[in-house]
Amino acid sequence: MAKKNLNEMSFLDHLEELRWLLVRSTIAVLILATVAFLISDYIFDVIIFGPTNANFVTYRFFCELSSQLGYSDLICVKEMPFIIQNTNMEGQINVLIWSCITAGFILAFPFILWEVWKFISPALYESEKKHAKIFIFSSSMLFFMGVLFGYYIIVPMSVNFFATFTISSVVKNQFSIDSYIGMVKTSVIACGLFFELPIIIYFLTKVGLVTPEFLRKYWKYAVIIILVVAAIVTPPDVVSQIIVTIPMLIIYEASILISKIVVKNQNKQNG
Known part of the structure; x- marks a missing residue:
């Protein structure tokens, strides 16, 4: 069938x-x-x-x-x-x-x-x-x-x-x-x-549940959460926390960029 x-x-x-x-x-x-x-x-x-x-x-x-x-x-x-x-x-x-x-x-x-x-x-x-x-x-x-x-x-x-x-x-x-x-x-x-956060953000932006402005608005809160997670999973020294924090921040920033690209393409199609 x-x-x-x-x-x-x-x-x-x-x-x-x-x-x-x-x-x-x-x-x-x-x-x-x-x-x-x-x-x-x-x-x-x-x-x-x-x-x-x-x-x-x-x-x-x-x-x-x-x-x-x-x-x-x-x-x-x-x-x-x-x-x-x-x-x-x-x-x-x-x-x-x-x-x-x-x-x-x-x-x-x-x-x-x-x-x-x-x-x-x-x-x-x-x-x-x-x-x-x-x-x-x-x-x-x-x-x-x-x-x-x-x-x-x-x-x-x-x-x-x-x-x-x-x-x-x-x-x-x-x-x-x-x-x-x-x-x-x-x-x-x-x-x-x-x-997988960038991929998730891509689809959430596609369906209108997330916007770049929303992600940027709560950026400070995201940084705090990331720092807390890094502090929990690493030994109590600055170097270890930095090693863990930097990739997580890069992932979040990449998610914001992807969200911007999706919105920009949607605006062109609706243009």
Whole structure:
């Protein structure tokens, strides 16, 4: 049966399209989760638990940066005084399953975007439908950049801070595997989705829910929120907070620019 046009589709038709979007996306995630399971040793030993090693690339960079800035060893990580332990009978198997699913979601993200594009494309102009490849590529790149930012910046800073923080020498840091894996997943996925902000702002501007004036008006509040987030996820030193804050501010400014471009193009079309 031929696919119906947007004007011909009922509410139930839209729900049916959405259902198949979710089904195909879930299948893609599960397939890539299976691939992740086959290389789970590498994923855990090298990737997930990489930031627990004082020789991790980010820590070496901080040591070099600390030396270059004349901070001595202020932000140089030389040891990780903690252990990761499993305290639940089914803890490790649960971590294995959900970590593989998370990896599958990250790897399947471009396909999920393609499915989302097919779902919303009937509501777009013909000229806008031609930009499908640009949308998929730019959105995927932003997401993966966010994931890498979360993994190489946010996660190591968080691990370093919580590993070295103690209220007394009597208390030893022994983190549960659920706590550690949860922190890694949350940091990586949250950063990946935050880097999608320009794309989200693009569509919100298209439908008239956001304007460049609105984003600029509340710029100060956005800066405060970003600074608070940076202060929470980084150790209590200025250099680390700056490293996290600058990319987030750039993303927000890029969102304002994109919103301006969308409004300008809309004015030309209505011109």
